[in-house]
Amino acid sequence: xxxxxxxxxxxxxxxxxxxxxxxxxxxxxxxxxxxxxxxxxxxxxxxxxxxxxxxxxxxxxxxxxxxxxxxxxxxxxxxxxxxxxxxxxxxxxxxxxxxxxxxxxxxxxxxxxxxxxxxxxxxxxxxxxxxxxxxxxxxxxxxxxxxxxxxxxxxxxxxxxxxxxxxxxxxxxxxxxxxxxxxxxxxxxxxxxxxxxxxxxxxxxxxxxxxxxxxxxxxxxxxxxxxxxxxxxxxxxxxxxxxxxxxxxxxxxxxxxxxxxxxxxxxxxxxxxxxxxxxxxxxxxxxxxxxxxxxxxxxxxxxxxxxxxxxxxxxxxxxxxxxxxxxxxxxxxxxxxxxxxxxxxxxxxxxxxxxxxxxxxxxxxxxxxxxxxxxxxxxxxxxxxxxxxxxxxxxxxxxxxxxxxxxxxxxxxxxxxxxxxxxxxxxxxxxxxxxxxxxxxxxxxxxxxxxxxxxxxxxxxxxxxxxxxxxxxxxxxxxxxxxxxxxxxxxxxxxxxxxxxxxxxxxx
Amino acid sequence: xxxxxxxxxxxxxxxxxxxxxxxxxxxxxxxxxxxxxxxxxxxxxxxxxxxxxxxxxxxxxxxxxxxxxxxxxxxxxxxxxxxxxxxxxxxxxxxxxxxxxxxxxxxxxxxxxxxxxxxxxxxxxxxxxxxxxxxxxxxxxxxxxxxxxxxxxxxxxxxxxxxxxxxxxxxxxxxxxxxxxxxxxxxxxxxxxxxxxxxxxxxxxxxxxxxxxxxxxxxxxxxxxxxxxxxxxxxxxxxxxxxxxxxxxxxxxxxxxxxxxxxxxxxxxxxxxxxxxxxxxxxxxxxxxxxxxxxxxxxxxxxxxxxxxxxxxxxx
Numbered sequence: 001x002x003x004x005x006x007x008x009x010x011x012x013x014x015x016x017x018x019x020x021x022x023x024x025x026x027x028x029x030x031x032x033x034x035x036x037x038x039x040x041x042x043x044x045x046x047x048x049x050x051x052x053x054x055x056x057x058x059x060x061x062x063x064x065x066x067x068x069x070x071x072x073x074x075x076x077x078x079x080x081x082x083x084x085x086x087x088x089x090x091x092x093x094x095x096x097x098x099x100x101x102x103x104x105x106x107x108x109x110x111x112x113x114x115x116x117x118x119x120x121x122x123x124x125x126x127x128x129x130x131x132x133x134x135x136x137x138x139x140x141x142x143x144x145x146x147x148x149x150x151x152x153x154x155x156x157x158x159x160x161x162x163x164x165x166x167x168x169x170x171x172x173x174x175x176x177x178x179x180x181x182x183x184x185x186x187x188x189x190x191x192x193x194x195x196x197x198x199x200x201x202x203x204x205x206x207x208x209x210x211x212x213x214x215x216x217x218x219x220x221x222x223x224x225x226x227x228x229x230x231x232x233x234x235x236x237x238x239x240x241x242x243x244x245x246x247x248x249x250x251x252x253x254x255x256x257x258x259x260x261x262x263x264x265x266x267x268x269x270x271x272x273x274x275x276x277x278x279x280x281x282x283x284x285x286x287x288x289x290x291x292x293x294x295x296x297x298x299x300x301x302x303x304x305x306x307x308x309x310x311x312x313x314x315x316x317x318x319x320x321x322x323x324x325x326x327x328x329x330x331x332x333x334x335x336x337x338x339x340x341x342x343x344x345x346x347x348x349x350x351x352x353x354x355x356x357x358x359x360x361x362x363x364x365x366x367x368x369x370x371x372x373x374x375x376x377x378x379x380x381x382x383x384x385x386x387x388x389x390x391x392x393x394x395x396x397x398x399x400x401x402x403x404x405x406x407x408x409x410x411x412x413x414x415x416x417x418x419x420x421x422x423x424x425x426x427x428x429x430x431x432x433x434x435x436x437x438x439x440x441x442x443x444x445x446x447x448x449x450x451x452x453x454x455x456x457x458x459x460x461x462x463x464x465x466x467x468x469x470x471x472x473x474x475x476x477x478x479x480x481x482x483x484x485x486x487x488x489x490x491x492x493x494x495x496x497x498x499x500x501x502x503x504x505x506x507x508x
Numbered sequence: 509x510x511x512x513x514x515x516x517x518x519x520x521x522x523x524x525x526x527x528x529x530x531x532x533x534x535x536x537x538x539x540x541x542x543x544x545x546x547x548x549x550x551x552x553x554x555x556x557x558x559x560x561x562x563x564x565x566x567x568x569x570x571x572x573x574x575x576x577x578x579x580x581x582x583x584x585x586x587x588x589x590x591x592x593x594x595x596x597x598x599x600x601x602x603x604x605x606x607x608x609x610x611x612x613x614x615x616x617x618x619x620x621x622x623x624x625x626x627x628x629x630x631x632x633x634x635x636x637x638x639x640x641x642x643x644x645x646x647x648x649x650x651x652x653x654x655x656x657x658x659x660x661x662x663x664x665x666x667x668x669x670x671x672x673x674x675x676x677x678x679x680x681x682x683x684x685x686x687x688x689x690x691x692x693x694x695x696x697x698x699x700x701x702x703x704x705x706x707x708x709x710x711x712x713x714x715x716x717x718x719x720x721x722x723x724x725x726x727x728x729x730x731x732x733x734x735x736x737x738x739x740x741x742x743x744x745x746x747x748x749x750x751x752x753x754x755x756x757x758x759x760x761x762x763x764x765x766x767x768x769x770x771x772x773x774x775x776x777x778x779x780x781x782x783x784x785x786x787x788x789x790x791x792x793x794x795x796x797x798x799x800x801x802x803x804x805x806x807x808x809x810x811x812x813x814x815x816x817x818x819x820x821x822x823x824x
Contacts, residue, residue, distance in 0.1 A: 005702060006734035007693035009809045012686050012799070015693045047691045047786035051698040051779055084787065088774040092785035125700055125782055
């Protein structure tokens with residue numbers, strides 16, 4: 001018998017998750033309660049957890065194992081969504097939950113975690129494999145990594161993986177420093193940086209759409225595409241997180257991370273194989289090809305915005321500066337738009353317009369690819385100029401997932417009048433509506449060692465390199481904020497940015 | 509009783525779509541369902557309605573009446589649903605044909621014309637008796653997949669026949685085992701469990717309900733196929749719902765025991781003293797069909813399990 005599990009059946013079910021322990025730092029926090037533990041329960045219910053499995057939680061709050069299990073049980077019942085709560089399943093999972101209280105700055109806590117990890121490895125046959133999940137504030141990543149390194153926990157005998165959430169630094173320099181600090185203790189191949197957007201079905205479907213079909217890829221270049229718009233709009237404000245958001249802003253929070261990853265997925269060359277590093281190589285290449293703006297180009301190619309108060313429907317909505325915890329003179333961008341160019345043969349000269357903002361009219365994330373207009377408008381004389389409407393391919397990421405193609409069609413009746421029509425593919429209609437499995441997918445991928453949906457260091461640094469010049473110019477600027485009322489599509493300057501190239505934002 | 513013409517039915521479908529106005533028409537395959545007249549029509553309708561969300565299809569339901577007098581009747585209808593938060597309905601078309609035994613030969617050429625062009629054709633035989641109708645033999649339709657359910661059939665008849673068929677076949681009795689198989693597969697991701705495997709000398713399947721179900725044979729066949737060597741197979745009856753699997757045991761002598769057993773609606777696994785538990789939700793026909801329709805390539809694991817199961821079914 002070889003070492004391979006002969007019972008796998010990839011056509012029917014996922015497998016290949018090795019035994020392991022997950023050590024969660026920040027185990028008493030919101031992320032653990034709302035996402036991680038409910039996701040682990042769902043994985044247990046759906047038999048996706050390995051046979052040998054344990055969880056060790058850490059935070060400063062003094063708790064016994066039992067008290068921790070009680071809290072996590074409450075969290076599971078509260079945030080379980082559509083999976084049934086089955087006591088037997090929970091009881092078995094709960095027996096594998098442990099808690100080690102202590103401050104991450106105290107070297108003693110790592111000794112205690114190490115002892116607990118050895119104990120669970122024997123008792124639950126986790127094979128000594130450990131996933132460290134840092135569900136803490138990013139400022140603590142370095143301290144924890146150093147603690148794990150000093151205690152010897154960061155090194156085997158079993159596999160070691162470190163999972164962290166964004167933000168990965170606040171600019172290029174800090175991102176590099178964070179990477180250097182983490183890599184003192186963990187190999188790059190062991191560091192799993194989460195970007196939830198990459199876990200979304202539609203973002204993955206962009207790859208299926210482009211590289212699984214033969215008819216689109218020949219059109220996927222500057223020869224046929226006029227420009228691309230990527231929009232991530234939220235209707236909500238900062239929802240009580242004003243103090244935190246002030247440190248970030250829309251450019252850092254959304255554009256640098258999610259939107260540039262989506263753009264890279266749209267633009268990347270076909271990978272040689274459907275393998276994590278082949279895909280990540282191509283994404284990183286695109287990000288490295290983004291033209292870095294000179295300081296004098298920033299005002300023409302990037303727009304910062306901040307929402308002001310407005311009445312939306314029958315509700316008075318506060319401006320950003322009126323939100324709790326926000327500096328009344330805050331210069332934080334709650335809206336950011338930027339024009340990027342990818343300097344390679346495929347995309348030279350094609351503008352990529354990215355925008356993201358809070359308190360916009362609609363919650364929507366999509367990518368719109370506008371093709372060149374037909375070379376000869378033969379129907380112009382009889383169709384009131386509508387023949388000039390270019391084809392538009394829209395990839396909708398949220399709230400609905402799907403793809404639409406807009407093209408011209410003859411209006412029924414006498415004469416040759418054209419009008420745009422839309423051909424829609426709705427992900428939910430063709431494949432059923434499913435609950436989001438972002439965290440389950442990401443956890444299983446980390447356990448299995450599949451980093452395809454995680455971001456590599458070079459991609460992080462390349463995306464920071466693209467936005468860093470904008471951040472630097474904005475840091476020296478005093479904006480006349482607020483410059484857009486809540487409930488509108490952002491500042492006028494963003495419209496002007498596109499108008500300079502003869503384009504206009506679409507209304508998603 | 510009326511004549512059956514494909515053109516008439518297609519015209520009626522066109523009129524139906526015209527009457528639906530702005531509804532979105534969705535279709536990714538043609539699904540022909542062969543059922544007996546005694547089969548619960550409402551249950552079939554519910555299954556197809558549930559299935560359309562994941563696999564929108566043109567459904568042709570052929571209901572077979574007993575009797576030697578010619579009889580043919582048809583009607584067309586739509587199955588629609590409104591996705592959450594959307595303005596327009598998504599609709600699939602459904603053609604229902606009722607035919608007597610004597611008229612079955614007239615139905616077959618019409619079915620060929622009702623196939624949605626350029627899309628896969630799947631035949632679903634709801635019972636062994638319709639599968640055994642010579643006029644409805646799958647080969648004549650050149651299907652992309654043939655779905656049967658051997659749970660209600662005699663395994664010694666059905667499984668060898670499926671194993672010897674020349675068309676792509678799927679069996680819902682096998683599909684019902686996916687969760688069991690996934691649990692077993694997950695167990696053997698553990699190196700400790702994997703070490704036990706070469707020492708397994710027997711496959712023991714526990715079933716309930718009195719008659720040895722094809723699921724038990726499939727499960728044993730699958731394990732034999734995975735082991736790649738001959739070991740003895742034992743089927744023991746245990747208490748539980750009729751026709752179901754109650755557990756699997758893989759004794760490995762002194763080295764230990766791998767056990768997967770049903771306990772109060774959950775599945776409890778034990779390997780080397782480590783106990784785990786997973787849910788085992790009951791799956792509807794629509795969910796089983798959806799799983800099969802999602803597989804568009806040859807299923808070598810099923811083929812191998814079927815080969816062993818067919819052999820076990822006819823052994824003395």
